[in-house]
C-alpha cells in the first residue's frame with residue numbers, strides 16, 4: 001500500500017479518517033504490513049501490501065481461484081491484445097484520453113484488466129475486490145506508482161465521499177446478493193461533475209439465461225478445481241457448436257463461451273457457471289436506478305446492459321447572491 005492512498009480512505013464502519021499504525025517497512029514508499037485504524041478503534045490489517053477491509057473471500061472463492069488461474073489472460077499488457085482497451089472504451093462516452101490525470105475507482109477489479117487500461121491512459125486508479133483476485137491485480141500492476149489495491153466489499157467501501165472522477169464496475173454488481181443496492185454505493189463516491197459507468201448481464205437473452213442459471217445452481221456447488229476441469233469441455237465443444245443447427249441446440253442445453261482463443265473460452269465458461277450470485281437486468285430497470293440516484297445525461301451504451309451517467313456539478317451561484325455582490329451592498 002502506498003501511504004498516499006490514506007488521504008482517500010475513510011473507516012467503512014463509522015466513516016472517520018483512518019491512520020496508519022505499525023507500518024513495515026517503516027518509512028518505505030510501499031507498506032507491506034501494518035494496520036489502519038480510526039478514532040473509534042475500528043482496525044483493518046494491511047497484509048501482503050494490501051489493506052484488508054473484509055475477513056476473507058466469503059461467497060467469491062470461485063473468483064479468487066479463477067483470477068489466479070487466469071491472472072494475465074485478459075490484461076492487455078500481458079496478453080498482447082487490445083481487447084480490454086476496446087471494451088473500456090465501449091463503456092465511456094468520451095475518448096479514453098479523458099482519463100489522464102483523473103482519479104478512478106474500479107469496483108470488482110478482478111486481476112486488473114481495466115485498471116491496466118486506465119493506468120496506461122495516465123489515471124490514478126484504485127482497484128477494490130472482495131476476492132483474493134486483488135492480490136493477482138497487485139502482482140500484475142503493483143509496479144505502477146499510480147495503482148492502489150484494496151480487498152473490500154462494495155457494500156462497505158472505505159472511501160471518503162466524492163473522491164473519484166470516475167467510478168466504474170464492469171461485470172461485477174450482478175454477482176452480489178443485491179445488484180441495485182450495490183449500484184447505490186457508486187454515486188456517493190463520485191465527485192460532482194464526475195462519471196459513473198457500469199456493465200451488467202442482460203436479461204434479454206432468456207433462451208440462454210434460463211438454462212444457464214439451471215446449470216450454474218448445480219455446478220457452482222462443486223469444488224472450483226473440479227468445475228474448472230469440467231469447463232475444459234468448452235475447448236473441443238467449440239467445433240461442433242460452430243455448426244449452425246447443432247450449435248443452436250447445443251447452446252440451449254449447455255452453453256459455452258464461443259471465444260476463438262482456447263484459454264479465454266475456458267475462462268469465460270467457468271466465469272458463467274461458478275458464481276454463487278448472478279442476476280440479469282433490463283435497460284429500463286437500470287435507467288431508473290441511475291435516475292433515482294440523481295445522475296444525469298444517462299446513456300445506454302453497447303454490449304450487455306452498459307450504462308453511464310454524470311453526477312451533476314452544483315449550479316453556479318447567481319451573480320447577485322455571490323459574497324462579492326453582498327459586500328458591495
Ligand SMILES: C[S@@+](CC[C@H](N)C(=O)[O-])C[C@H]1O[C@@H](n2cnc3c(N)ncnc32)[C@H](O)[C@@H]1O
Pocket residue numbers: 060063064067074107108109110111112113114128129130131133152153154155169170171172175176271
Ligand atoms: C466477473 S469478475 C469481473 C472482474 C473485472 N471487473 C473484469 O471485468 O475483469 C467479478 C468480480 O467481482 C468481484 N465481487 C463480487 N462481489 C463483490 C463485492 N461484494 N464487492 C467487491 N467485489 C465483488 C469478484 O470477486 C470478481 O473478481
Ligand SMILES: [Zn+2]
Pocket residue numbers: 011012013014015016038039040041042
Ligand atoms: Zn471507525
